[in-house]
Amino acid sequence: MTVLSVKDVTVRFGGLVANDAISFDVSEGMLAAVIGPNGAGKTTLFNVISGAMAPTSGTVRFNGEVITGLPQYEVSQKGLVRTYQLVQLFKDLSVRANIMTGFHRVTKGGVLAALLRPRWFKEQEARIAARTEELLDFVGLRAVADMEADKLPYGQQRLLEVARALAAEPRLLLLDEPAAGLNMQETAALADVIQRVNSQGVAVVLVEHDMQLVMQIAQKIVVIDFGRKIAEGDPAQIKAHPEVIAAYLGGTEGLDD
Amino acid sequence: MTSPNITSTDSMRHVVIPVAAVLAVLGIALSSSGYVVTLIGFAAIYGVFCTGLNFFMGYTGQASFGQNAFAALGGYGSAILTANYYWDPVLALLVSMVLSGVIAAAVGYPTLRLRGHYLAMATFALGLITYEISIEWNSLTQGYMGLSGIPPLGIGKYELVSEKHQLVVLTLVMLVGVWVSVRLRDSRFGRALRAIAGSEAAANALGINVARYKLAAFVVAAVYASVAGSLFAHFVGFISPEVFGASMVILSFTMLYLGGVGTTWGPIIGALIVSLLPEVLRGLKEMQDVVYSVVLIAILIFAPRGLSGLSVLFPRKQTGQTKQAEKNA
Numbered sequence: 310m311t312v313l314s315v316k317d318v319t320v321r322f323g324g325l326v327a328n329d330a331i332s333f334d335v336s337e338g339m340l341a342a343v344i345g346p347n348g349a350g351k352t353t354l355f356n357v358i359s360g361a362m363a364p365t366s367g368t369v370r371f372n373g374e375v376i377t378g379l380p381q382y383e384v385s386q387k388g389l390v391r392t393y394q395l396v397q398l399f400k401d402l403s404v405r406a407n408i409m410t411g412f413h414r415v416t417k418g419g420v421l422a423a424l425l426r427p428r429w430f431k432e433q434e435a436r437i438a439a440r441t442e443e444l445l446d447f448v449g450l451r452a453v454a455d456m457e458a459d460k461l462p463y464g465q466q467r468l469l470e471v472a473r474a475l476a477a478e479p480r481l482l483l484l485d486e487p488a489a490g491l492n493m494q495e496t497a498a499l500a501d502v503i504q505r506v507n508s509q510g511v512a513v514v515l516v517e518h519d520m521q522l523v524m525q526i527a528q529k530i531v532v533i534d535f536g537r538k539i540a541e542g543d544p545a546q547i548k549a550h551p552e553v554i555a556a557y558l559g560g561t562e563g564l565d566d
Numbered sequence: 567m568t569s570p571n572i573t574s575t576d577s578m579r580h581v582v583i584p585v586a587a588v589l590a591v592l593g594i595a596l597s598s599s600g601y602v603v604t605l606i607g608f609a610a611i612y613g614v615f616c617t618g619l620n621f622f623m624g625y626t627g628q629a630s631f632g633q634n635a636f637a638a639l640g641g642y643g644s645a646i647l648t649a650n651y652y653w654d655p656v657l658a659l660l661v662s663m664v665l666s667g668v669i670a671a672a673v674g675y676p677t678l679r680l681r682g683h684y685l686a687m688a689t690f691a692l693g694l695i696t697y698e699i700s701i702e703w704n705s706l707t708q709g710y711m712g713l714s715g716i717p718p719l720g721i722g723k724y725e726l727v728s729e730k731h732q733l734v735v736l737t738l739v740m741l742v743g744v745w746v747s748v749r750l751r752d753s754r755f756g757r758a759l760r761a762i763a764g765s766e767a768a769a770n771a772l773g774i775n776v777a778r779y780k781l782a783a784f785v786v787a788a789v790y791a792s793v794a795g796s797l798f799a800h801f802v803g804f805i806s807p808e809v810f811g812a813s814m815v816i817l818s819f820t821m822l823y824l825g826g827v828g829t830t831w832g833p834i835i836g837a838l839i840v841s842l843l844p845e846v847l848r849g850l851k852e853m854q855d856v857v858y859s860v861v862l863i864a865i866l867i868f869a870p871r872g873l874s875g876l877s878v879l880f881p882r883k884q885t886g887q888t889k890q891a892e893k894n895a
């Protein structure tokens with residue numbers, strides 16, 4: 310089954326065409342990657358998919374349902390959860406509290422419930438607490454659970470953002486350059502987390518510059534350059550694709566870095 | 567807190583000690599003269615107001631310069647209903663509360679779509695408009711003259727005639743206000759508010775309806791402000807437009823930032839200290855607002871987390887986990 314279907318998505322910023330009729334599909338449980346040189350339009354594409362921005366034209370379907378034009382929080386509520394290129398943590402909150410906040414989508418209750426605390430509320434809080442500990446273990450942040458998010462080393466901040474997104478129990482997880490700024494060990498830890506998430510049946514689409522990472526974990530790769538999709542395929546096909554090689558040799562990045 | 571590794575040291579720090587301190591202050595006030603009782607009474611009322619404001623400015627990280635509008639609504643609502651229509655003060659307070667909440671929702675709905683400076687300006691205008699209305703709607707508010715003859719708090723036949731009795735009730739209401747604030751903070755609702763303060767982008771990505779939660783925080787703050795206004799009317803027995811004027815905004819900001827915005831007890835600490843300042847600064851007269859403003863600016867620069875933020879100066883007993891955390895850092 311197709312989880313995500315992007316069809317002819319075009320985004321214009323004035324004269325600039327950031328996304329030019331991009332189409333691709335992601336099927337259930339797949340781990341896909343979107344790659345392309347700086348300024349190719351990857352983040353813009355993620356913004357459209359996640360509902361942060363409406364496209365100039367084109368449609369995005371999630372589980373067969375058109376989600377273009379919905380506000381972002383509604384898209385997220387459907388189970389399409391993203392992270393950002395620049396980490397967006399709740400800086401003043403502890404690592405644990407950051408993760409607990411992630412459960413918003415899969416829990417219920419407002420002011421009245423918080424005030425009266427009926428039995429279901431307490432059970433829900435207990436479930437949140439227990440799941441939070443599981444997620445802390447899952448990404449290996451248990452030891453720093455009480456630290457303020459801001460004080461974490463950068464690599465762990467990235468992991469925390471992923472853990473928080475996982476708390477929302479996504480069906481599709483969009484990760485925008487999760488490995489940017491990470492050293493080799495940190496990248497390896499992140500890759501491991503992403504693969505384990507994916508093996509639990511969560512579809513993942515990541516934007517990434519780290520080619521080694523992409524080639525190692527992605528089942529499908531979409532390449533965009535100057536807003537246009539120039540190739541789509543598995544890692545072997547992408548490595549051999551003439552237009553991809555040209556785009557990367559023309560730019561500053563090589564496929565093998 | 568909902569976290570499983572809560573320690574008894576934590577509940578000492580966050581509940582037992584502050585509540586004991588509040589009761590100690592109450593005790594001192596009750597054994598003092600009239601003037602001190604009045605000042606501490608104001609502190610309790612401002613404590614309620616600032617605890618509400620803290621929802622919007624602290625937990626949710628938004629700015630409102632117009633929360634005095636809802637204090638005015640509460641104050642005038644209670645004054646008019648009790649003095650002119652002989653309503654029961656508690657009923658009048660509750661009705662004013664609901665009215666303030668409804669008006670906050672109606673005003674906030676379009677306003678809270680604004681961001682940053684625009685939101686601040688819109689809320690400031692709200693305060694000014696309310697001020698103008700309280701001056702111009704003479705038949706209801708008696709303009710600049712203000713309303714007097716407001717009865718003290720009480721239920722049915724039981725009036726709290728003495729100021730000291732009223733102070734006890736004010737303190738209890740304040741403590742209930744703090745209790746509600748803590749309960750709401752440590753919940754899905756409170757986490758959503760703090761998510762918005764931390765990053766609207768992330769809040770959106772987690773499925774949090776940012777506009778709706780901002781509105782909810784605004785309404786909660788307005789309800790607290792309304793209660794504070796009602797309490798003030800009954801405590802002093804007189805209100806005028808000036809009482810709920812722009813200086814209320816400066817005063818409450820000073821309290822909030824001095825005590826520590828976003829913390830539980832910060833608003834209360836700030837309210838107490840700033841309420842006692844007039845005693846200290848008595849000689850300054852009209853210069854008081856200037857002094858408050860200078861204090862406010864100094865805090866923003868030197869201690870942006872307020873006095874409760876300075877508690878890092880007092881090393882706390884570490885739990886095994888935090889120690890571990892620091893080792894790993």
Ligand SMILES: Nc1ncnc2c1ncn2[C@@H]1O[C@H](COP(=O)(O)OP(=O)(O)OP(=O)(O)O)[C@@H](O)[C@H]1O
Pocket residue numbers: 322325327345346347348349350351352353354394
């Ligand atoms: N809000 C905006 N207004 C105008 N132009 C924009 C806007 N957002 C992005 N752009 C432009 O659109 C193009 C694509 O940007 P985008 O951020 O999507 O690239 P990217 O592939 O994510 O790049 P990077 O690898 O550097 O993150 C760039 O030329 C960028 O300057």
Ligand SMILES: [Mg+2]
Pocket residue numbers: 351352353394
């Ligand atoms: Mg980008």
